Amino acid sequence: WIHTTMSESTPFGAVAVDATSQTLAVACDSALIFADIRPGSLHTNSYKYHTATIRSLSFSSDGTLLVSSGDDKRVLVWVRGGSSWSCRFQYICPKKITCAVFANAAIPGGQTGIDIQATALVFADKFGDVFGLPMQKEKFTDIPPASETKD
Secondary structure, eight states: OOTTTSOTTOOEEEEEEOTTSOEEEEEETTEEEEEEOSTTOOEEEEEEOOSSOEEEEEEOTTSSEEEEEETTSEEEEEEEETTEEEEEEEEEOSSOOSEEEEEEEEEOOGGGOOOEEEEEEEEEOTTOOEEEEEEOGGGOOOOOOSEEEEO
16 A cells, blocks of 8 residues: 555655554655554555655654654654644754654753753764754644645
8 A cells, every 4th residue: 555655666765663553654765654554544644845865764652753864954853643644843954864763861951950851853874973952842833745645
């Protein structure tokens, strides 16, 4: 069913399955496909936000977030909303990104003294330059898609 969504010549660049085994994410060149893989379900969403090949996909530990990155130097964070996904965060890196992952992190409270549990986003290029960003869900905003297809 994923094969029929893309042309036969479209290469698969990256694949990820969330920890809850509910969602399969597949990168086909610059398109991203989310497939519900629960028994009895056959629902897919295709999105085109990247403008070049996607090289890396990684889910958060709870399966509610996905990060995609690639040759367009964009790092995108996707948020699950029921059976669909929305792109809610974008970071433009100075280099092409070959790997991006979520890591659990605590952000010190500073003057307030309150520590905030958040997710850190860590990504790297093929030369070993590593970048990191603390992520807070309340700072996410809607990013409009280039195109979307629901099957």
